Amino acid sequence: MFEGMTDIHSHVLWGLDDGAGHFDESVELCFMAEDNGTQNLFLTPHLMYWDRAEELYDLREQKTEELQEILFDNDCEITLRKGFEILCDDDIFNVKYFNPYTLNDSGYLLLEFDFFKTNESDVVSWCKYISSFGLVPIIAHPERYRFVLNDISAVQRLSEQGALFQINAGSPAGHFGEASEEIACDMLNRGYVDFIGSDAHDLFSRNTDLRECMEFYPSFLNEELIYKAAVENPMFIIEDLKYKPVRIDDLK
Numbered sequence: 001m002f003e004g005m006t007d008i009h010s011h012v013l014w015g016l017d018d019g020a021g022h023f024d025e026s027v028e029l030c031f032m033a034e035d036n037g038t039q040n041l042f043l044t045p046h047l048m049y050w051d052r053a054e055e056l057y058d059l060r061e062q063k064t065e066e067l068q069e070i071l072f073d074n075d076c077e078i079t080l081r082k083g084f085e086i087l088c089d090d091d092i093f094n095v096k097y098f099n100p101y102t103l104n105d106s107g108y109l110l111l112e113f114d115f116f117k118t119n120e121s122d123v124v125s126w127c128k129y130i131s132s133f134g135l136v137p138i139i140a141h142p143e144r145y146r147f148v149l150n151d152i153s154a155v156q157r158l159s160e161q162g163a164l165f166q167i168n169a170g171s172p173a174g175h176f177g178e179a180s181e182e183i184a185c186d187m188l189n190r191g192y193v194d195f196i197g198s199d200a201h202d203l204f205s206r207n208t209d210l211r212e213c214m215e216f217y218p219s220f221l222n223e224e225l226i227y228k229a230a231v232e233n234p235m236f237i238i239e240d241l242k243y244k245p246v247r248i249d250d251l252k
């Protein structure tokens, strides 16, 4: 079990998306994270509509401050970090300024896509567009998209284009089905998992307890690489430093 983990993906802020429904749930999710080894918790509400982005940004600022204050008053020492999980489609080409939507005001953006309709060439073009602003795309839960489930080598090609990858903590434990488990495990042992995130939505099925997920990881997983993804690599985002992934073996 690791201490000092960073969870780069969560829907812990209440009332902004399909995540936590009320303030008390957000508070409990933060305590749960802290109790189970998480030091930094990224709050990444879904950003799905660009015409609502500014409004969402303001609400996120307000709610993060309110939450951090109550945690501080109650001796919860977790550090909240701000971000969004950006749902990409071709509308992204109309966006000319991404800086307010990065992770912790860094050069990294967390991206998600439609699970079924998206294909590899869409993702390549969205990632290229984002990279043209000097930003680094981080693909949330690649192990869950149909185009990856059909062909894991898509991950390798996206990596060659400069994309980074965040798997869900529950995936290697089988929470998203056998196929996603297999892909997450393959990615991990071959050096394609840059980050791990809870993608927590509530206190029950997908929560902020990374430790519990890790207890169910298959024993063949490389523990050092899990440590890097959960503890070391996220520091490059927090400190806004250049991160260079080390891929170990091809994904086929």
Ligand SMILES: [Fe+2]
Pocket: 009, 010, 011, 085, 140, 199
């Ligand atoms: Fe998410």
